[in-house]
Amino acid sequence: MNFRQARWSEPLVFEMSFEGRVGFIPPRLDDEIVRVVGEFRLPEEVSRGEPPNLPSLSEIEVLRHFVRLSQMSYGVDLGPVPLGSCTMKYNPKVAFKYAFHEKLSYIHPLVDEDYVQGLLEIIYRLERWLEAITGMDYCSVHPAAGAHGELAGALIIRRYHELRGSIDVKKEILVPDSAHGTNPATGTMAGFKVVEIPTDERGNIDVEALKHVVGESTAGLMITNPNTLGLFDENMVEVAKLIHGVDGLLYYDGANLNGLLGYARPGDMGVDVLHLNLHKTFSSPHGGGGPGAGPVCVKRRPVKDGITLVDITPGYRVTFDERTGRYTVREPGSHSVGLLRSWLGNVSQLIWAYTYIASMGPQGLRLVGETSVINTNYFIKRVLSETKLYTLPYNPERPRKHEVVLSAERMKYETGVAAEDVAKGLLDAGLHAPTIYFPLIVKEALMVEFTESETKENIDAYVERLKEIERVALENPEEARKWPQNTSVTRIDNVKANHPKTVTPTWRVKILREKGVIGPLR
Amino acid sequence: MAHPWIPNSVDGIRRAMLEYIGVGDVSELYKDIPEDVRFKARDWDMLPIGFGRPLSEIEVSRHMDELFSRISPPRVPPFMGGGVWPHYVPEAVRYIISRAEFLTAYTPYQAEVNQGLMQALFEYQSLVAELLEMDVVNCSMYDWSSALGEAMLMAMRVTGRRVFLVPETMNPRHRRVAETYVKPHGGVLVDVRVDREMGYVDLDDLSSKALGDVAAVYMEYPHYTGVVDVNVGHVGDVARRVGALYIMGVEPISMAILKPPGRLGADVVVGEGQPLGLSLNYGGPYLGIFAVRWDGNLVRNMPGRIIGLTEDAQGRRAFALILQTREQHIRRAKATSNITTNEALMAIAVASYLSLLGKTGLVELAKHIWYKSHYAAKKLSEIKGVQAPLLKGEFVIDFTVRVPVKALELKEWLKRHGIVAGIPLNGLAWFSERDLLLTVTEVHSREDIDVLVSSVEALVSR
Numbered sequence: 001m002n003f004r005q006a007r008w009s010e011p012l013v014f015e016m017s018f019e020g021r022v023g024f025i026p027p028r029l030d031d032e033i034v035r036v037v038g039e040f041r042l043p044e045e046v047s048r049g050e051p052p053n054l055p056s057l058s059e060i061e062v063l064r065h066f067v068r069l070s071q072m073s074y075g076v077d078l079g080p081v082p083l084g085s086c087t088m089k090y091n092p093k094v095a096f097k098y099a100f101h102e103k104l105s106y107i108h109p110l111v112d113e114d115y116v117q118g119l120l121e122i123i124y125r126l127e128r129w130l131e132a133i134t135g136m137d138y139c140s141v142h143p144a145a146g147a148h149g150e151l152a153g154a155l156i157i158r159r160y161h162e163l164r165g166s167i168d169v170k171k172e173i174l175v176p177d178s179a180h181g182t183n184p185a186t187g188t189m190a191g192f193k194v195v196e197i198p199t200d201e202r203g204n205i206d207v208e209a210l211k212h213v214v215g216e217s218t219a220g221l222m223i224t225n226p227n228t229l230g231l232f233d234e235n236m237v238e239v240a241k242l243i244h245g246v247d248g249l250l251y252y253d254g255a256n257l258n259g260l261l262g263y264a265r266p267g268d269m270g271v272d273v274l275h276l277n278l279h280k281t282f283s284s285p286h287g288g289g290g291p292g293a294g295p296v297c298v299k300r301r302p303v304k305d306g307i308t309l310v311d312i313t314p315g316y317r318v319t320f321d322e323r324t325g326r327y328t329v330r331e332p333g334s335h336s337v338g339l340l341r342s343w344l345g346n347v348s349q350l351i352w353a354y355t356y357i358a359s360m361g362p363q364g365l366r367l368v369g370e371t372s373v374i375n376t377n378y379f380i381k382r383v384l385s386e387t388k389l390y391t392l393p394y395n396p397e398r399p400r401k402h403e404v405v406l407s408a409e410r411m412k413y414e415t416g417v418a419a420e421d422v423a424k425g426l427l428d429a430g431l432h433a434p435t436i437y438f439p440l441i442v443k444e445a446l447m448v449e450f451t452e453s454e455t456k457e458n459i460d461a462y463v464e465r466l467k468e469i470e471r472v473a474l475e476n477p478e479e480a481r482k483w484p485q486n487t488s489v490t491r492i493d494n495v496k497a498n499h500p501k502t503v504t505p506t507w508r509v510k511i512l513r514e515k516g517v518i519g520p521l522r
Numbered sequence: 523m524a525h526p527w528i529p530n531s532v533d534g535i536r537r538a539m540l541e542y543i544g545v546g547d548v549s550e551l552y553k554d555i556p557e558d559v560r561f562k563a564r565d566w567d568m569l570p571i572g573f574g575r576p577l578s579e580i581e582v583s584r585h586m587d588e589l590f591s592r593i594s595p596p597r598v599p600p601f602m603g604g605g606v607w608p609h610y611v612p613e614a615v616r617y618i619i620s621r622a623e624f625l626t627a628y629t630p631y632q633a634e635v636n637q638g639l640m641q642a643l644f645e646y647q648s649l650v651a652e653l654l655e656m657d658v659v660n661c662s663m664y665d666w667s668s669a670l671g672e673a674m675l676m677a678m679r680v681t682g683r684r685v686f687l688v689p690e691t692m693n694p695r696h697r698r699v700a701e702t703y704v705k706p707h708g709g710v711l712v713d714v715r716v717d718r719e720m721g722y723v724d725l726d727d728l729s730s731k732a733l734g735d736v737a738a739v740y741m742e743y744p745h746y747t748g749v750v751d752v753n754v755g756h757v758g759d760v761a762r763r764v765g766a767l768y769i770m771g772v773e774p775i776s777m778a779i780l781k782p783p784g785r786l787g788a789d790v791v792v793g794e795g796q797p798l799g800l801s802l803n804y805g806g807p808y809l810g811i812f813a814v815r816w817d818g819n820l821v822r823n824m825p826g827r828i829i830g831l832t833e834d835a836q837g838r839r840a841f842a843l844i845l846q847t848r849e850q851h852i853r854r855a856k857a858t859s860n861i862t863t864n865e866a867l868m869a870i871a872v873a874s875y876l877s878l879l880g881k882t883g884l885v886e887l888a889k890h891i892w893y894k895s896h897y898a899a900k901k902l903s904e905i906k907g908v909q910a911p912l913l914k915g916e917f918v919i920d921f922t923v924r925v926p927v928k929a930l931e932l933k934e935w936l937k938r939h940g941i942v943a944g945i946p947l948n949g950l951a952w953f954s955e956r957d958l959l960l961t962v963t964e965v966h967s968r969e970d971i972d973v974l975v976s977s978v979e980a981l982v983s984r
Binding site: 005006010012013014017020021022023024025026027029030032033034036037040042043045046047048049051052053054055056057059062063065066067068069070071072073074075076077078081083086088090091092094096098100101102103104105106107108109110111112114115116117118119121122128129132133144145146147148150151155158175180181182184185186187188189190191194231232234237260262263264265268269277279285286287288289290291292314337338339340341342343344345346347348349355357358359360361362363364365366367368370371373374375377378381382398399401423424427432433435438452453454455456482484487488489490491492493494496497498500502503504505506507508509510512518521522 | 525529535540542543548549551556559563566570572573574576579582583586588589593599600605606611614616618622624626630631634637638642644645648652653657659662675693696698701702707752754755777780782801802806808828834839840851852853854857862863866868870877880885889893894897942964
């Protein structure tokens, strides 16, 4: 093992402070301004008096500090990050300079369209491309992230039933038990009751169970396909029929779209509403947890009186006048679910995704999908044929798509080494761990998604490391519990992190607790 | 075709992998997709995606250059705020957030390998906590408006009530977003009168509306109108009296010189992080600030991720995601919010911005802006027929102006002189079509302001 992460004993900015230092100063005020305005003054009731307790640091100290912190972080630009359902693909560098272009620094969202015709063209065209990729009739780039797009979608479902006068009856959103946690959370946030649907032995939505639950109170169902097991849900078309049969809407969670690219489109399979994650499928960088972008797309499904789902989508609308060649931005219409944020969208992420799709074209995207699926199935076959303690629940014969969920349950049973230990063992070899303990329907889950960006060499290295971990588990399980040793810190004390007497969400809390000003979190 | 971003697309590797898997053609891996919805390659390749074929980097950058040639920022940064503002972004901040390890990382689910990222986010939380004098800050929401929506949902959970008292001059976009969030749960926003001379909330009107059904009272600080309301502390008293939460919405740079919400009785503070080192970008990404005071019930009901300070197995300082039982991946339908991806990279920008400016720099910046906006107001008020500020309450960045022509006419006129200025206020509360919201910050030089003033004068005295 030759991986060794940086281990700076880097203090907090508060601990580095030296009174009087400063890392940035505004220009000197013009004497004329001071003469005209006079003395600085604020009403007593709202005057701060003392400056805030921020640190005082020079520019180089701040820069070194954050560069050191970056060295104790791990992203796709360092190595594989095969987090399942996260689609951590390469973020092509050609997009960077446009996404973070300095020209955009002072472009206030309320400036006239004249100033931003090129930008509006990017947004307008991106929406049309996303429609073609998904088979939907209209996409809006308004939502700020995947979960925000889900909320938009669930509110569209709500509005649909409101306009049809059935919202007092349509109280339930159905969610498969394999779904991302955001789905049920979104249902609740949009004011619905959430009902879980089990998964059948083949890894599809259990249609028989679904039939028992679907009824007049069903507002809609949220499906993820390929689902979080990496399996294409073969019952999707039937599920759509069942939901439409009770005037419910079918919602599609686009987190796993990589697995369909080039072969199928949700819009052709009965989906009414969906969201996409531009920071997954379309290569916008994830930034350590955002910004994302979660466009919401709909079919032109009639609601009533000539209104369709397109009319109730949220956010501003970029339109194009072919006669004048001019792009304009319109306020949401009167039937729209409204605004989910103040402005148009996360523009940087939109520019990134536009650059990516423009580079790829349909052929490139098909190659993306195919390669992600090949990578997954290659990995599965190697693991299953060369190890004994990793298993593949839910119909191991079926090919997976963009991701696979292995189980370390047998390893845990036989050696005591759990999925979390496996994850830490991977970290120790300089490989990012998979998503663990999700989906909930697989015990000791290891959810692996290499995406199309990973090399065969790295997939092989991952398999070799999993084999090594298995060997250690069998021979010396105590060692596995000491992983990781090569990262900036060793295993984290989560009890201390969360205990009411020690939980420390800010430096302020630590200081006030030490001074006896605040007690345990109650 | 080997693609530069897809290493295994090279023919030799692809064939070897397929052979190992045991299929002759990749399409065999897609056989479980029903045939009537499965695409044949040639049909897929005909879809109107991109430009119908892959483009090389040279082609793409020429294309993007062409599009960007049709993005033309105004010569002078816009005199426009109203929720997001033109501010200078130090190069060091841009540099820090372009670091690959931050930019291309996922959410730090594996803490041991992402300590640096987590420390940066903890520092963001801690720096904002000091600025607001609030104890707990999450590691970001999407923007101010969605943070407000979530704060209101939280108030409904905590109090079991559904009415929100808001100032009638509230930011109209924030109001619309908040309504989108609370409507499915029966939440209602009720206006509280604002006096037309100073721009302060009418405490009598507030008291008469503060009944037992109020979940929260919301105050902007400063108001959307730019006015710093001297009643902010009293508003909190009224909220507390009826058992409602007090939510404050803040512009963060002015917090350097204004009495912080933590000293004004705020239970929850939301706000826009954009002024602290983020470009305007025509709409995003920005950052929603979300903070609460040290109260277990509030903390356990708050949305979003929180990074906490702890130790590793060897007693070294370490950072972890904390209080996760509030979150969607654990609590599913019972979570406090569905949020997962937030604005982490933007939070790192804010952390580095606040570290750079620090105690002295931020106060100096806030005063600098105060001086310039007051200079602009003073100069404008010397023009016959112009009232600046229209509302007499103290202000820092934004201020209201009444002109003797229509606000829209003035905007058009200024635009022809290369100046983007003002947000018309017509339609908001009692404002007229001659009223607008004007903004001055450190990016405007005295010359810029003088040009603005003389252009207004040229129209008004025509």
